[in-house]
Amino acid sequence: xxxxxxxxxxxxxxxxxxxxxxxxxxxxxxxxxxxxxxxxxxxxxxxxxxxxxxxxxxxxxxxxxxxxxxxxxxxxxxxxxxxxxxxxxxxxxxxxxxxxxxxxxxxxxxxxxxxxxxxxxxxxxxxxxxxxxxxxxxxxxxxxxxxxxxxxxxxxxxxxxxxxxxxxxxxxxxxxxxxxxxxxxxxxxxxxxxxxxxxxxxxxxxxxxxxxxxxxxxxxxxxxxxxxxxxxxxxxxxxxxxxxxxxxxxxxxxxxxxxxxxxxxxxxxxxxxxxxxxxxxxxxxxxxxxxxxxxxxxxxxxxxxxxxxxxxxxxxxxxxxxxxxxxxxxxxxxxxxxxxxxxxxxxxxxxxxxxxxxxxxxxxxxxxxxxxxxxxxxxxxxxxxxxxxxxxxxxxxxxxxxxxxxxxxxxxxxxxxxxxxxxxxxxxxxxxxxxxxxxxxxxxxxxxx
Numbered sequence: 001x002x003x004x005x006x007x008x009x010x011x012x013x014x015x016x017x018x019x020x021x022x023x024x025x026x027x028x029x030x031x032x033x034x035x036x037x038x039x040x041x042x043x044x045x046x047x048x049x050x051x052x053x054x055x056x057x058x059x060x061x062x063x064x065x066x067x068x069x070x071x072x073x074x075x076x077x078x079x080x081x082x083x084x085x086x087x088x089x090x091x092x093x094x095x096x097x098x099x100x101x102x103x104x105x106x107x108x109x110x111x112x113x114x115x116x117x118x119x120x121x122x123x124x125x126x127x128x129x130x131x132x133x134x135x136x137x138x139x140x141x142x143x144x145x146x147x148x149x150x151x152x153x154x155x156x157x158x159x160x161x162x163x164x165x166x167x168x169x170x171x172x173x174x175x176x177x178x179x180x181x182x183x184x185x186x187x188x189x190x191x192x193x194x195x196x197x198x199x200x201x202x203x204x205x206x207x208x209x210x211x212x213x214x215x216x217x218x219x220x221x222x223x224x225x226x227x228x229x230x231x232x233x234x235x236x237x238x239x240x241x242x243x244x245x246x247x248x249x250x251x252x253x254x255x256x257x258x259x260x261x262x263x264x265x266x267x268x269x270x271x272x273x274x275x276x277x278x279x280x281x282x283x284x285x286x287x288x289x290x291x292x293x294x295x296x297x298x299x300x301x302x303x304x305x306x307x308x309x310x311x312x313x314x315x316x317x318x319x320x321x322x323x324x325x326x327x328x329x330x331x332x333x334x335x336x337x338x339x340x341x342x343x344x345x346x347x348x349x350x351x352x353x354x355x356x357x358x359x360x361x362x363x364x365x366x367x368x369x370x371x372x373x374x375x376x377x378x379x380x381x382x383x384x385x386x387x388x389x390x391x392x393x394x395x396x397x398x399x400x401x402x403x404x405x406x407x408x409x410x411x412x413x414x415x416x417x418x419x420x421x422x423x424x425x426x427x428x429x430x431x432x433x434x435x436x437x438x439x440x441x442x443x444x445x446x447x448x449x
Contacts, residue, residue: 037437038062038286042275044263044299046070047078048238050291051245052425053414055160056433058253065283066246066255067275069262074242076359077293077421080316080390082338082349084175084329085157085234086423087150088200092142092400093418094133097187111368112336116355123355126310129398140194142399146420149402151199153427157234160426164248168240169342175233175329176210178217178224178376184334185225192228203229216326219378235329235340238422258283266299266411273410287436289412294357294393296403296415307403309416311393313356315369316349318342318388324379332376337369339380346381348373352419354396361391394419402428406435 039062043054046068054064070076105115118124133142161170179185192202210227211217217224249255261281266288267274273288290299297307325346330339337350351369366389374383397403397416402424406412414432417424 040285042283042285042288043291045291046073047293048422048425051242052429053291054249054255056429058255060437064255067258067261071259073246074239077392078238083235083340083347087154088230090146090150092139094130095139096136099134113352126308133399146400149427153424156426156430166244168236168244170236173235173329174231177228177331177333179226180223180334182225188228201232205229214326214328216324268410287410291414294395296395308398309395311357312396313353315351315366316390317386318345318347319381319386321346322382325381335372335376337372337376361389404428404431
């Protein structure tokens, strides 16, 4: 009986999940516009996107329950990523330049970027969609689309910091993108010109000018062709951010947290949403929101909704800072490695293994990251004392655009942020909140207390 009911609700949601539905898409869109804002919401996933979404809704008066399978927030992809808030570095992965590298990528000749060959239909569809986005027109559209969301996210983060004193190592450190090949440097200048506009401050620097601003680059300057400097970019520890947000959400906004709870299935009805957990518990709310990161889509697929999300594994380690460590954030673009100063420590992150869903730290890949970091910035950190080794799965979409939608009056999702989850979290949360709660509804007065 329950199985047949689940199949019926899956078919209803599948048929009416968007405006392209021939049977009832138009009626469904009208239903969403005329619905009252949800009074209660269940958010699945307490990474940076999940806690940001909880904040965006709670401050609008929605009663939120945050559900997380781990015992604390941000224990997976948000735990130890590159820690850079890269609001201006929104270049889509799918690009004409990457297309020319595909033969070398297929043969495994690019150590920083690997594509794990798979024959399953989902992977092949994703790759086909990715290749379709490698045109110059789509690269431009995707890059500028994510840039707009990133600027919204920067504004939302600034507002959060103005309203609440959160300790997560936030500072406007500035950022330098270092280019070591003439081709990548010329392409970067063209993309910078494409992005030029209000709120986008980027400066082209010669290697000598870059060393003057950041002396730590002196040891790697001989191989640098040019540097793109973004003085207003920021850094912050995403793990500490998620913990600080949890405390704020519980203490100021009355958000309920259900940790060590794994949501295995959703039941979506006309008047309620039910999250069914592994231990048999059932949580009921007006709407359930999937913010489960790299796992995004597993719950939705049970309901007939298939999102183009592919895991891309990355690595990081943290080491003590030295006298020669950078203060400005550094991204070595060609090596795909970032260096982020977090007080007395340096976070080093990089590599990209597309299609690899194994969360375990691969010692060989970690050694490749260490070797690449030493080559890029020989004195950038105390590499011999590296620790806090991490591997995480970035939820990639073929066009680099997050999927933020409400496919059913009782269901929404905020997924697919790729390598920019930390950067886009606050902005995508605001976009989703605006889908659920009309803009004219006043924000919660609790933040004025």
